[in-house]
Structure formats: C-alpha cells, structure tokens
Amino acid sequence: MVENIKGHLHPITQIIHEIHGIFQDLDFAVADGPELEDEFYNFDALNIPADHPARDMQDTFWIKSGKLNHRSSDESINLVLRTHTSSVQIRYMQTHKPPIRIIVPGKVFRNEATDATHEAQFYQMEALYIDKNASLAHLKGVLETMFRKLFGNNVEIRFRPSFFSFVEPALEVDMKWKNKWLEMCGSGLVHPNVFKAVGIDPNEWQGFAFGFGLDRIAMLKFGIDDIRYLYNGDLRLVNQF
Amino acid sequence: MKISHNWLQKYFERPIPDARKLAELFTFHSFEIEGVEELKNEKGEVIDFVIDAKILPDRAHYCLSHRGIAGEVSVLTGEEIVIDSIVGKTLKVSTKIEPSINTVPAITIQNRDNNVNNNTNHNSNSDTRFCRRYIGRYVENISFGKTPEWMKKLLKAIGQRPISGIVDATNFCMFDIGQPLHAFDADKVKGGIVVRPAKKGEKIVLIDGIEICLTSDDSIIADNDGPIAIAGVKGGKRAEIDQSTKRVIIESANFEPTAVRRTSTKYGLRGESSKRYENEITPELTIQGMNNVCVLIQEMNPDAKFGPIVDEYPVKVKQTMIEIRLEYIEERLGVKVPLDQAKNILERMGIIVNVSIDEQAFVADTFPPTALSRSALLRPSPRSVDSIDCSSKNDWKLTIPFNRLDLTIHEDIVEEVGRIYGYEHIKGILLPKMEKPIEILPIYYLTEIIRDNLVKQGFSEVSLYTLVEKGDIETAKPLAKDKAFARKNLADGMMICLKKNALNADLLGLQTIKIFEVGKVFSNEGERYALSLGVAQVKKMKSIKSEQILADSLETLKKKTGLQSADSIIDLKIVTKGIQSVCEIDLEEVLKSAELSGYFDNASYNDLNYTPASSNRYKKISLYPFIVRDIAIFVPESIHVGNVWRSIEKGIENAGALKLLVRHSLFDTFKKDGKVSFAFRMVFQSMECTLTDAEINSIMEKIYEVIKDERWEVR
Numbered sequence: 019m020v021e022n023i024k025g026h027l028h029p030i031t032q033i034i035h036e037i038h039g040i041f042q043d044l045d046f047a048v049a050d051g052p053e054l055e056d057e058f059y060n061f062d063a064l065n066i067p068a069d070h071p072a073r074d075m076q077d078t079f080w081i082k083s084g085k086l087n088h089r090s091s092d093e094s095i096n097l098v099l100r101t102h103t104s105s106v107q108i109r110y111m112q113t114h115k116p117p118i119r120i121i122v123p124g125k126v127f128r129n130e131a132t133d134a135t136h137e138a139q140f141y142q143m144e145a146l147y148i149d150k151n152a153s154l155a156h157l158k159g160v161l162e163t164m165f166r167k168l169f170g171n172n173v174e175i176r177f178r179p180s181f182f183s184f185v186e187p188a189l190e191v192d193m194k195w196k197n198k199w200l201e202m203c204g205s206g207l208v209h210p211n212v213f214k215a216v217g218i219d220p221n222e223w224q225g226f227a228f229g230f231g232l233d234r235i236a237m238l239k240f241g242i243d244d245i246r247y248l249y250n251g252d253l254r255l256v257n258q259f
Numbered sequence: 260m261k262i263s264h265n266w267l268q269k270y271f272e273r274p275i276p277d278a279r280k281l282a283e284l285f286t287f288h289s290f291e292i293e294g295v296e297e298l299k300n301e302k303g304e305v306i307d308f309v310i311d312a313k314i315l316p317d318r319a320h321y322c323l324s325h326r327g328i329a330g331e332v333s334v335l336t337g338e339e340i341v342i343d344s345i346v347g348k349t350l351k352v353s354t355k356i357e358p359s360i361n362t363v364p365a366i367t368i369q370n371r372d373n374n375v376n377n378n379t380n381h382n383s384n385s386d387t388r389f390c391r392r393y394i395g396r397y398v399e400n401i402s403f404g405k406t407p408e409w410m411k412k413l414l415k416a417i418g419q420r421p422i423s424g425i426v427d428a429t430n431f432c433m434f435d436i437g438q439p440l441h442a443f444d445a446d447k448v449k450g451g452i453v454v455r456p457a458k459k460g461e462k463i464v465l466i467d468g469i470e471i472c473l474t475s476d477d478s479i480i481a482d483n484d485g486p487i488a489i490a491g492v493k494g495g496k497r498a499e500i501d502q503s504t505k506r507v508i509i510e511s512a513n514f515e516p517t518a519v520r521r522t523s524t525k526y527g528l529r530g531e532s533s534k535r536y537e538n539e540i541t542p543e544l545t546i547q548g549m550n551n552v553c554v555l556i557q558e559m560n561p562d563a564k565f566g567p568i569v570d571e572y573p574v575k576v577k578q579t580m581i582e583i584r585l586e587y588i589e590e591r592l593g594v595k596v597p598l599d600q601a602k603n604i605l606e607r608m609g610i611i612v613n614v615s616i617d618e619q620a621f622v623a624d625t626f627p628p629t630a631l632s633r634s635a636l637l638r639p640s641p642r643s644v645d646s647i648d649c650s651s652k653n654d655w656k657l658t659i660p661f662n663r664l665d666l667t668i669h670e671d672i673v674e675e676v677g678r679i680y681g682y683e684h685i686k687g688i689l690l691p692k693m694e695k696p697i698e699i700l701p702i703y704y705l706t707e708i709i710r711d712n713l714v715k716q717g718f719s720e721v722s723l724y725t726l727v728e729k730g731d732i733e734t735a736k737p738l739a740k741d742k743a744f745a746r747k748n749l750a751d752g753m754m755i756c757l758k759k760n761a762l763n764a765d766l767l768g769l770q771t772i773k774i775f776e777v778g779k780v781f782s783n784e785g786e787r788y789a790l791s792l793g794v795a796q797v798k799k800m801k802s803i804k805s806e807q808i809l810a811d812s813l814e815t816l817k818k819k820t821g822l823q824s825a826d827s828i829i830d831l832k833i834v835t836k837g838i839q840s841v842c843e844i845d846l847e848e849v850l851k852s853a854e855l856s857g858y859f860d861n862a863s864y865n866d867l868n869y870t871p872a873s874s875n876r877y878k879k880i881s882l883y884p885f886i887v888r889d890i891a892i893f894v895p896e897s898i899h900v901g902n903v904w905r906s907i908e909k910g911i912e913n914a915g916a917l918k919l920l921v922r923h924s925l926f927d928t929f930k931k932d933g934k935v936s937f938a939f940r941m942v943f944q945s946m947e948c949t950l951t952d953a954e955i956n957s958i959m960e961k962i963y964e965v966i967k968d969e970r971w972e973v974r
Contacts, residue, residue: 025773027710027870028720035869042864045693048700053725053779054732054745054786069517071316071538079726080735099725099734099745119693125725125779129736138738139725147690154677155593159687177682178287179674181315187591187674188317189682190291207591210668224591241877251721251756253767253774254880259873 026257029236030141030248033168034123037143037232040167041121044160046145049120051106053127054081057096059105063215064184072183076101077129079138099127103144104184104229107208110146111216116223118148123232134244141232148208148218148225154187157205157226165193165202168235180204184212185227200238203230262328263298263416264308266435269345270329271338278308284335288678290314290322298416307416319538320664324437327662334607334679344436346551349409356553362566364395364508365451368573389478390454390490391574392513392542394549397445397566399506401425404559425500425507428555430531437540437662438511438548439532441480443487443498445506450483452508454490461486464496465528477522480510491519491536492528509556511549513542542576543661579659583669591673594685602655604679605672609660701859702788702850706777707867708820709790715819716812718773718792723752731783745781749791750834750843752776757793757839765887765942768922770798771808777846788846795839805840809833813842822853881946885921886955891938891974892966893931900925903937906969910962911941919943919950919958936974 027035038048051059057068066072081097106122122144130136147156158175165173174194182188185206193202205228210220233245240259242248247255264278275281282292291313298307314322321327326344333340347354370388404424410431411421417434421427429440443452457473463486464470473479473486480488487498491514500507513536520537523529529537549568557563589595602612659666666672677685710720726734730744737743746752753776760772772795780789794809810833816822833842853859894903904923911917920943927938943950943958966973 023717025714025717025719027714028722029873030722031710031720032870032872036872038864039869042697044690045695045697047697048703048864050700050702052786054781067517069520071319071520075315082733082735097732117693117695119690127725129734129738131738138742149691151590153591153593154682154685155688156690158593158685159689162687163689175687177685178291179289179678179682180291181317183316186668186670187677207670207673210670239872240875243877243879247880249722249724251723251752251759251774251776252880253719253721253760253769253772254763255877256719256721257767258877259875 046119049110049122051109055100063108065211066183079129103142107146116148121145137245144229146227152224260314261417262310266325266413270340272341317665321662326436358567360564362397366395367453369455389515392545393571394511395569396509400562432552438544441510443508444504445508447498448482453481492523492533511545541661581657592677611658613656718775732781749789750841753791753793753841757795761795764797766885790844793841809840883949885944893934893972910965914958914961916958
C-alpha cells in the first residue's frame with residue numbers, strides 16, 4: 019500500500035504564492051532574470067559604479083574569469099551571482115515600455131558567513147512600478163496593502179531615511195507587528211540614472227521600487243528560527259507546513 | 260562613525276537634546292543609529308555619551324565629522340551652530356595663524372593626462388584629476404608636543420588612541436571637520452613635494468614597516484628621492500615624524516575618490532583617511548583643515564614659527580545650482596508641504612533659496628511677516644484664490660553649499676525636504692487600476708503547474724544549495740572549499756537530500772520519501788531551469804520499488820499537466836542508488852516544446868488556484884536522535900483500535916514520557932482466531948538530550964503493565 023498523502027510546498031514558495039495573489043489584484047505581472055548576472059545589470063545600470071563605496075553595501079560572489087566571461091567580443095565581462103533581484107528591473111525595462119508593474123521573486127547570493135539569520139543564498143522579492151505619476155504615497159499604499167494581507171490588518175508601516183544607489187529618496191520600511199517594530203524592506207523612487215540606463219525619459223515617467231527578503235517573511239510568519247533549514251532540504255521543516 | 264555628545268555640544272550655544280533623543284531624531288530623519296553608549300570615568304561617573312551612526316555613501320561626503328553631524332543637529336532642532344569649528348572656540352583664538360617666517364615647501368601637482376576612470380555613471384561634471392587641491396605649510400621649532408587634555412578626552416571618547424602632538428592634532432581635525440591631514444618631517448623631505456602617479460617598480464616602506472611595491476595606477480606624494488606617502492592613504496617611514504622632528508611640512512589636500520579607493524583596497528590599507536577621500540569631500544574644506552591644525556600645533560608648541568600657506572588649487576569648484584518647484588517636491592512625496600517649512604528646511608542646511616516671484620502678484624503689506632520666513636516681503640498677494648497656494652508659481656533657485664556633494668539632482672532635494680519634514684506625514688494611497696491584461700510569464704506558469712501536480716502526488720518541495728563542490732562556474736572567493744562552484748545539476752544534491760531524509764522517515768511518519776526541486780543549474784553554456792525528482796521507498800515492500808514509483812509519477816505529471824508533447828524530454832534516465840531513485844529534467848526544453856505546441860495560448864494565472872499559506876507555527880526541530888519502538892497487541896475482536904492506543908498512551912503517561920512521544924502510527928492490523936492484532940510504531944525523541952535504551956525500556960515496561968491490566972496480549 020503506497021501512502022496517498024499530499025506533499026508540502028516549500029515555505030518560501032508558499033510566501034511567493036501569497037504575495038503573487040496580493041499583487042495580481044494590483045495588476046502586477048511576474049518577471050524573471052538570470053541568477054548569474056553581468057556586472058552591468060547587477061551594479062552599473064543600477065547606479066552603483068565600480069570603485070564606489072556603494073559596492074561595499076553587499077558582499078558579492080564574483081565569478082572567476084573563464085569561458086563564460088568572454089561572450090561575443092574580445093571584451094571580457096565580469097560576472098557575479100546576483101546580489102539582489104533589482105537587476106531584473108533593468109532587464110525588464112529594456113524590453114518593455116512603460117507603464118510597468120512587475121514583481122520579481124528570485125534567489126540571490128551574498129558572500130557572507132552563515133548563521134541562524136544569515137545564509138549565502140536566500141530569496142528576495144522585488145517590485146517595480148512605473149507610470150506617469152508615482153509618489154511615496156503610492157509606495158506607502160502598496161506596502162500597507164501587502165504587509166496587512168501578510169500579517170494582519172493591525173500592522174502599521176513607517177519610513178526611515180536610508181541610501182540605495184538606485185532610488186532617491188531612499189527609504190527603509192519598518193512594520194509594527196505584535197507590538198514590535200521590525201525592519202522589513204528597502205524602497206524608494208526610481209533614480210533618474212536608472213531610467214537613463216534603460217532609455218526611459220525621467221521627465222515623462224516616474225516610478226517606485228522596493229525589495230525585501232522572503233526568508234525573513236517566512237521566518238516571521240511561520241516562526242522558523244534558523245534560516246539554514248530552508249536550504250538543507252530537511253523535510254522535518256518543510257513537512258511542518 | 261562614533262560621535263561624542265560632548266564634542267557635538269561644543270558647536271552650540273544652547274544645550275542640544277540628549278544623546279538618546281538625538282539618536283531618535285537621526286533615526287527618523289537622517290541615518291541609522293547602531294547604538295548609544297555611556298562613557299564612564301574611573302570613578303564610574305558618566306562623562307559623555309557616544310552615538311554610533313551608520314553613515315551611508317550619500318551622507319558620507321559631509322557627515323563623517325562632528326561638524327557635519329552638528330549641521331544635521333542644527334537642521335533637526337533649529338538650534339544655530341555658533342562657531343565654524345570647535346578648534347577656535349576651545350582655544351579662544353582665531354582660526355588662522357599668520358606666518359612669521361618665509362620658508363615655503365615647493366609643491367607640484369602632476370595629474371595624469373587621461374584618467375583611467377572607466378565608469379560612465381558619475382555625473383558629467385565629475386572631476387577626473389587625481390589631486391584637486393594641495394595645501395602645504397612649513398612649520399619650525401616643533402617638538403613632539405603634548406596633547407591637551409580636552410583633545411585627549413574627545414579622541415578617547417570616540418575610540419581613538421591619543422599618541423602625541425602633531426599626529427593627534429591631525430587626527431583630531433579629521434574627526435572634527437572631516438578633512439584628512441598629514442605631516443612630514445621637513446628635514447627628511449629631499450627637495451620639493453610632488454603629487455604624481457607612481458612609476459612602475461617604485462617602492463615605499465610605510466610607517467608600520469610594511470613595504471609596498473607600487474604600480475602606475477597608484478598616486479603618491481614624492482620628494483626628489485621617491486615616494487614619501489601613498490596619497491590619501493598612508494604615510495611612509497622615510498619622512499615620518501618622530502621624537503627628533505624639529506620642522507614639519509603639513510599637508511591638507513583633496514584627492515579623487517575612486518583612485519584612493521582602488522589603491523587602498525588593493526593593498527589592504529583602508530583607514531579613516533582613505534574612507535573620507537573615497538566618499539569624496541569638497542576641496543573647499545581643505546583650507547579650513549590647514550588653518551585648524553595650525554592653531555592646534557601652535558597651542559602645543561607656543562614657540563613654533565609658521566611659513567606662508569602654499570595653496571595649489573588649479574580649478575576652483577563651482578557651487579551646484581538646482582532649480583526646483585515646491586509643487587514638484589510635493590508630487591514626488593505625495594504630501595503637501597507648507598511653503599514656509601520647506602524653505603526653512605533647505606535654508607537650515609545652508610542652501611540659499613532664491614524664490615522667483617510672479618511680479619503682478621506682489622503685494623508687500625497684506626501679509627504680516629512670519630517668524631520662520633525671512634523673506635516675508637516676497638509673499639504673493641492674497642487677492643486671487645490661486646495665489647494663496649503660491650507654491651506653483653514659485654521657481655526656486657537653490658545654491659547648494661560646497662560640502663553637500665550629495666545634492667545634485669531634483670530628487671536629492673525631494674529627499675531633503677521629505678526626511679526633515681517627516682515621512683510620517685505621508686498617507687498611503689491606492690494605485691489606479693491598470694487597463695492592460697496581465698501577460699503571463701511562461702516559465703513561472705509552467706513551474707507552478709508542475710509544483711501543483713507534484714504536491715498532489717505527495718512530493719514535497721526542497722530548495723538546495725547552488726554553491727557546491729564541483730562544476731564549471733567557479734567563484735573567486737568561495738566561503739568554503741566545498742562551496743566554490745555553481746551546481747551543474749540538481750540530481751547530485753537531490754540524491755544526498757533523499758538519503759538524509761530517508762534516515763528520518765520514521766520521525767516524519769513516512770514510508771516513502773518523495774521530494775522535488777525546481778532550480779537553476781549552471782554550465783559553460785549558461786544557466787538553465789531544471790526539475791529534479793527523488794523517491795526513496797524506505798519501508799520494504801515486495802512489489803514497490805523507488806524506481807517504479809518515480810516512473811509512475813512522471814507519467815502522471817505528464818498526463819495531468821497536459822505536457823504530453825514534452826514526452827521525449829520528460830522521459831529521462833532514472834538513476835538509482837540503493838533505495839534512492841532520482842531523475843532530472845531540463846525545463847528549458849519542456850518550456851520550448853510547450854510554447855511550440857501552444858500550451859500557453861490561453862493560459863492565465865487564474866488557472867493556478869494557489870492553496871493559502873499554511874497557518875502552522877514552526878515546532879523546533881530537536882538536535883538529538885530519535886528512537887523507534889514497535890508494539891503489537893492481540894485484543895478481542897470487539898475492542899476498538901482507539902481504546903488500544905489510549906491504553907498504550909496511558910502507559911507512556913505513567914512513565915512521565917508523553918512529551919517524548921513525537922509520533923505514532925498504526926502500521927498493521929490482522930485478525931486471527933477471533934482476535935485482532937494492532938501493531939503501532941512509536942517514535943521517541945527529546946529536545947534536550949539523547950535518550951538511552953534504558954530510558955526507553957522503562958517506558959515500554961510501563962506500557963506492558965497497562966496492557967497486562969487490560970488482560971491483553973503483547974506479541
């Protein structure tokens with residue numbers, strides 16, 4: 019007799035489904051991009067030039083120069099395991115005309131030591147909105163909608179000033195849940211240099227973007243205490259959900 | 260960046276808010292605060308508070324100094340900064356030392372002709388010359404010098420170790436106003452000072468004794484004999500100041516950020532000096548650095564004699580001008596900002612705001628001037644309804660202070676007004692409805708269809724490591740030897756994962772382990788989506804083998820998802836090792852063939868029917884091994900299985916071990932001679948320790964006792 023029981027979706031997948039549902043209602047499409055990225059998409063087009071301190075803000079896995087680094091021309095390109103899903107913003111804007119509404123779930127990589135709350139690979143969700151009019155009020159509205167649907171209607175959102183190269187103003191987003199303020203998300207209005215990198219006229223179009231870790235959401239929602247369980251294939255975790 | 264509250268307070272006449280209040284203000288209006296610490300003296304009395312601020316690249320132009328932070332405090336509180344630098348105030352002297360001798364250092368700047376700057380993303384006005392300004396000054400009659408107590412206290416408060424004299428003075432000025440400084444022993448400098456690119460093969464022995472072999476990418480400070488410092492980074496031993504120094508040349512200079520960063524990173528020499536240069540500071544600060552450090556040097560060496568200042572400043576920087584309308588700021592923020600407040604915020608930052616007026620609306624007397632608005636005379640007429648909201652008619656011309664290198668475009672001004680006015684004023688609004696139908700992403704749609712079917716078939720989803728022991732794509736600085744390559748396939752990881760989970764089958768309550776992964780694999784040809792499936796039939800059963808289960812599952816997958824055209828692709832070789840069977844499918848091929856067959860033609864995300872996320876809360880996984888025990892009991896046919904289990908449970912309870920029972924299941928039932936046998940599998944595990952056989956045996960004893968009381972038979 020072979021057991022006939024249902025399997026379990028990975029907790030991250032369950033969160034992605036929830037978020038997709040929320041954004042589907044807001045008319046957002048899903049976009050995707052490579053995990054092995056050109057330096058251009060991961061950094062330069064996002065207004066993070068070479069030799070700029072902004073590159074210190076993430077620990078990067080650079081790829082050793084090899085066959086893959088010499089594609090069409092003689093010019094060698096630098097490859098990285100992408101440090102954020104923001105690179106897909108650029109790819110999508112290069113191939114789609116505004117208005118744009120996309121979410122991008124994806125695996126990202128950071129070259130840092132692992133512990134209960136840090137892994138070298140994890141999942142992020144990126145959101146990008148480009149339209150004739152985009153303000154921080156729109157951004158706040160979307161964030162409130164999303165966090166309330168994920169964590170309940172009592173959730174509050176607040177902004178704190180920060181810095182990310184590809185947005186200006188740049189804001190950290192905190193969420194108040196179970197009486198505690200938690201850092202959740204980076205966000206801001208799309209920087210004109212990013213628009214210029216993809217050939218969109220910043221005088222005609224405006225946009226906002228935000229990105230957050232899906233593992234963090236899963237750990238909060240499900241109460242998981244060690245991020246490493248999400249990637250070691252242990253059914254003792256997966257089958258709990 | 261560590262900030263001493265006492266140091267900050269020196270810039271102000273009236274008391275500024277306490278450290279914790281400042282930290283709160285900074286957090287919501289300026290930057291992230293990592294912590295606030297009390298500083299105590301030997302008696303245990305609190306003498307200062309140290310705020311640790313996380314200054315990110317945008318504010319590092321001006322906030323890596325107490326003067327810069329004081330500027331933020333002034334903007335946030337409205338308190339006016341009463342002095343330009345605490346050097347003067349603390350010593351109650353003017354911040355300029357007049358020369359009393361004629362000796363000057365010869366300064367030559369040799370910048371490269373064409374700069375190696377390979378990035379094009381800096382704004383077009385970025386200066387690619389390495390040295391923008393070099394100020395040198397000769398001082399004689401110096402001794403090593405004694406650092407004044409007030410300076411020692413402040414340096415110690417921010418974690419800097421006072422050494423002595425001139426070194427402390429230069430250090431202090433850097434943390435005070437943000438200008439890095441250096442001093443050379445003038446008698447050890449042969450000839451004049453040249454700022455130039457290093458020649459290939461030139462070497463320098465640094466102050467700490469390490470020798471660096473320079474390349475032509477590096478810029479140095481040199482004399483006739485060669486390098487005496489790596490410009491902006493670190494000084495050399497040859498012209499180092501020591502106990503015997505009598506004459507010095509002070510350097511206050513401004514260097515190109517990316518070059519300093521490249522050089523300092525290359526040799527692992529990043530420090531406080533290079534940090535400030537690499538974040539770019541204004542050349543207008545250079546002269547203040549020189550003046551301040553001279554005041555301090557004189558304080559420590561009253562008999563010192565100063566030469567004239569030599570200031571090589573070939574191209575004076577221009578102030579940035581930005582034209583903006585308040586309406587634009589309000590549009591981007593999504594909130595109305597009172598004109599007075601917006602203007603006041605910018606003015607408190609040292610920005611000169613010139614409001615251009617629609618002259619026909621000008622009426623001077625109708626409005627009384629407000630305390631906040633110094634240009635009250637410029638308020639437009641209240642006569643027409645339009646002019647009450649005067650923002651849209653006013654084009655502001657902003658003159659940006661030199662040190663605010665972060666303010667170059669409109670959006671920067673939006674941020675300045677927004678953060679000081681307060682983001683809490685912004686209320687969220689809904690997005691307009693979009694008319695376009697949403698385009699599906701085929702690969703996403705495909706993988707979700709596959710996931711849904713596999714879960715229905717009893718497969719659980721895993722997400723494994725991309726970085727593994729071998730592959731084509733290698734990372735340059737791997738975290739570990741066995742995690743240096745991007746995986747070439749999913750199957751290897753799946754096989755190991757299956758095996759590990761099979762060991763926990765009893766704990767999981769599974770007879771068969773079925774798992775899958777959707778993920779990317781990497782090779783020299785590129786990256787592709789793949790799907791791996793794994794089956795491990797743990798409970799030995801006659802006609803059920805892992806390989807068969809896997810093959811059947813694949814068939815079902817094809818049938819139920821309609822991916823039958825992907826026949827040849829989905830029928831891949833199944834690899835079996837022991838009880839583990841794994842297969843891997845190239846999803847890019849499946850995607851291609853599905854697209855060709857019109858699979859996505861009428862597809863919509865509404866087809867997907869997501870199950871809501873689980874509402875379960877995570878139960879901690881024990882680090883200790885589990886123990887399995889089976890028990891089979893013969894009971895009269897009339898006895899219900901539930902009663903049998905309840906008795907077993909009673910036994911466990913009597914042993915005080917209910918908490919240790921993590922799983923139980925009925926795995927066999929059969930009837931014989933008017934009796935029925937129920938066989939249960941029990942799994943015991945502790946959260947605190949490894950259970951011993953003895954402990955388990957005593958639980959079993961208690962169970963047997965209860966069974967005996969019921970007059971049932973344990974098999």
